[in-house]
Amino acid sequence: MKSFILYIFLCCSTILFAQKTITATLQQQDSLLVDRFIEVDNFGASYVIKDNILIKRKDTKSWQYNNFQLGDITSVDILNPLKITLFYEDFNTVIVLDNTLNEIRRIDFNVIGEFKNLAAATTANDRNLWIFDTNTQQLEVFNYVQQKTHVKNLPISEKMITLKSNYNFCRVLTETTLYTYNIYGSLLSQQELTGVTDFSMTNTEVIFLKDEQLYFTNSEDVYLINVPSDRIAIKQFSLHDDILYIYDGIVLYQFQLKKPTKE
Secondary structure, three states: OHHHHHHHHHHHOOHHHOOEEEEEEEEEEEEOOOOEEEEEOOOOOEEEEEOOEEEEEEOOEEEEEOOHHHOOOOEEEOOOOOOEEEEEHHHOEEEEEOOOOOEEEEEEOOOOOOOOOEEEEEEOOOOEEEEEEOOOOEEEEEEOOOOEEEEEOOOOOOOEEEEEEOOOEEEEEEOOEEEEEEOOOOEEEEEEOOOEEEEEEOOOOEEEEEOOEEEEEOOOOEEEEEOOOOOOOOOEEEEEOOEEEEEOOOEEEEEEEOOOOOO
């Protein structure tokens, strides 16, 4: 029910008019010299990319995966830490890794029956991927074991900026709109947005980046996130539970979000 309320909310609101704020309290900051901070998983392991190598760190242990023959890593999805999804756009290929970053599946979309030219690939439920095919401008739910598309949505006319997902929902951001779909292929909402360059999501919460400012939305309202520190150049960010991670290219900040409560 909360998810449904969020979809209605997203259809009817915009972050441009957000006047309420929520506080982000700094909990920790650590020097981090990597090319890209990915996220922290449910087990407390962190994932980064340095020199085109995916690195997983937990406590004193670390694991690495690289495949330089496939070019640069486009995206990493750690929704399921036991089946991590790597996407290499230059070679139209998806790699699935286990929890120690060993390769367990490779999907080369250049050689499957129905050729697809991917702009994005993330984790869905079971043995499925959310993929965006630029040939058709369509979002699909693709079973990588059967190598079949189970669900295909109507084409999106605009260029896709980024795509984020979980097991049940997928959101596609274009230059003007955020589309929300469920795993059955239904378009649940489309929110008109302009100038949003990235976002992070859970089932019922979304954080947007617009004009170097972060905004938090839930099923109730839209809030500007008040970060009580010197202005941070936001390179990457993610939300995990109530912790907001912001990486500026030199330091990884961890903020505790004081989320709004129902009155």
